[in-house]
Amino acid sequence: MQIIVQKFGGTSLATEERRAQVAAKVLEAVQEGYSPVVVVSAIGRSGDPYATDTFLNMVKGIYSDLPKRELDLLMSCGEVISGTVLVSTLSKLGMKAVLMTGGQAGIITNNDFGDARIVRVEPAEILGQLAEGNVVVVTGFQGVTESGQVTTLGRGGSDTTASALGVALEAEAIDIYTDVEGIMTADPRIVENARILDTVTYNEICNLAYQGAKVIHPRAVEIAMQRNIPLRIKSTFSEAPGTLVTNIHPNREVGTDITFDRIIAGIAHTANVTQLKILTADESNKHLTDKRIFKAMALADISVDFISVQPEAVLYTVSNDIAAKAVEILENMDFKPEIVPSCAKVSIVGAGIAGVPGVMADMVEALSDAGVTILQSADSHTTIWVLVHQTDMVTAIQALHKKFKLDI
Ligand code: ADP
Numbered sequence: 370m371q372i373i374v375q376k377f378g379g380t381s382l383a384t385e386e387r388r389a390q391v392a393a394k395v396l397e398a399v400q401e402g403y404s405p406v407v408v409v410s411a412i413g414r415s416g417d418p419y420a421t422d423t424f425l426n427m428v429k430g431i432y433s434d435l436p437k438r439e440l441d442l443l444m445s446c447g448e449v450i451s452g453t454v455l456v457s458t459l460s461k462l463g464m465k466a467v468l469m470t471g472g473q474a475g476i477i478t479n480n481d482f483g484d485a486r487i488v489r490v491e492p493a494e495i496l497g498q499l500a501e502g503n504v505v506v507v508t509g510f511q512g513v514t515e516s517g518q519v520t521t522l523g524r525g526g527s528d529t530t531a532s533a534l535g536v537a538l539e540a541e542a543i544d545i546y547t548d549v550e551g552i553m554t555a556d557p558r559i560v561e562n563a564r565i566l567d568t569v570t571y572n573e574i575c576n577l578a579y580q581g582a583k584v585i586h587p588r589a590v591e592i593a594m595q596r597n598i599p600l601r602i603k604s605t606f607s608e609a610p611g612t613l614v615t616n617i618h619p620n621r622e623v624g625t626d627i628t629f630d631r632i633i634a635g636i637a638h639t640a641n642v643t644q645l646k647i648l649t650a651d652e653s654n655k656h657l658t659d660k661r662i663f664k665a666m667a668l669a670d671i672s673v674d675f676i677s678v679q680p681e682a683v684l685y686t687v688s689n690d691i692a693a694k695a696v697e698i699l700e701n702m703d704f705k706p707e708i709v710p711s712c713a714k715v716s717i718v719g720a721g722i723a724g725v726p727g728v729m730a731d732m733v734e735a736l737s738d739a740g741v742t743i744l745q746s747a748d749s750h751t752t753i754w755v756l757v758h759q760t761d762m763v764t765a766i767q768a769l770h771k772k773f774k775l776d777i
């Protein structure tokens with residue numbers, strides 16, 4: 370049995386016309402001799418009748434302390450609805466299809482309601498259904514704990530479901546179908562002439578995803594990478610080949626030592642962050658102070674990013690919506706943080722960055738020519754990050770896209 374996992378996002382499932390296009394992709398896989406396992410997200414976005422956010426908004430104003438366990442039960446409904454509707458479309462087209470919830474599909478998670486991790490997959494039920502010739506539709510974004518409690522996997526969780534199933538079922542490929550024709554050099558909503566990438570490495574897409582390119586969830590990439598299962602990002606609405614994610618760099622031929630033509634694969638961004646700077650030069654015990662600051666953030670469950678510990682200061686960013694809480698904690702500790710509200714982190718990512726001199730120089734030149742102030746920067750062997758004012762974000766991304774010739 371040659372299994373293929375096909376994941377369809379919310380926009381692909383929104384109307385019966387689109388679901389017919391989804392069904393056509395499933396039928397194509399069947400005709401090619403594959404046994405498809407189809408993972409679905411909930412239909413639509415916030416405000417749409419069956420979207421997960423819509424369900425959450427229904428209870429939000431009533432009782433603010435509803436336990437996470439109950440919230441997860443509510444949040445798991447969207448995929449049950451989209452899955453049922455898709456099964457009916459598949460059946461109408463003559464395919465034999467069954468729907469399974471995450472629990473029925475054997476997806477076992479930890480107890481972290483709202484952001485659960487998959488601990489293992491028991492694929493026997495799915496394999497049984499496939500053996501009987503059924504297309505198996507699985508509700509994405511959810512699983513069950515060892516004791517059978519329904520959990521959800523956090524934002525982008527359906528991608529994670531697809532990858533976990535791909536690994537557990539030793540699938541030939543994991544196809545992530547969405548509303549763009551592949552992974553692009555930047556978010557097409559910001560850069561008009563962003564280009565589709567034919568191939569990217571797991572590492573590049575993982576970094577792009579962690580830095581905000583929400584086309585695929587980074588955890589999903591990590592899972593597929595562990596077993597080297599080919600991951601493809603494709604459009605539900607076209608025949609374009611999409612982007613293939615593998616561990617082979619497109620400019621490196623196996624066994625040769627050629628230099629990389631492509632230094633940068635793409636640009637990602639994360640908006641709505643606040644930079645906090647705490648001057649610590651006057652502290653008698655600087656080490657202890659640094660530790661106290663980060664301990665206090667951790668205790669309050671505030672996740673920090675872009676950390677820079679310097680001899681005279683500690684800098685880091687938090688998301689805008691928890692900035693006030695972070696500041697309050699710092700003030701209660703007698704610090705007077707300097708605050709730069711509404712910043713954005715812009716990242717250039719490429720397996721070719723390592724060892725190529727001048728990339729940072731080009732980045733600084735592009736940004737300063739465009740009149741963008743760099744508030745902070747950092748780098749690794751595959752990524753360079755800069756923090757800019759959010760009002761400069763679009764200008765910065767467009768200037769970098771041009772500078773690194775990503776549109777050609
Ligand atoms: P789905 O509902 O199918 O999961 P998502 O909205 O999660 O879809 O992801 C697809 C969207 O990701 C695209 O419509 C696009 O606007 C956005 N996106 C952001 N960065 C990129 C990128 N580098 N390449 C492609 N799409 C991107």
Ligand code: MG
Pocket residue numbers: 378525528583584585
């Ligand atoms: Mg998505």
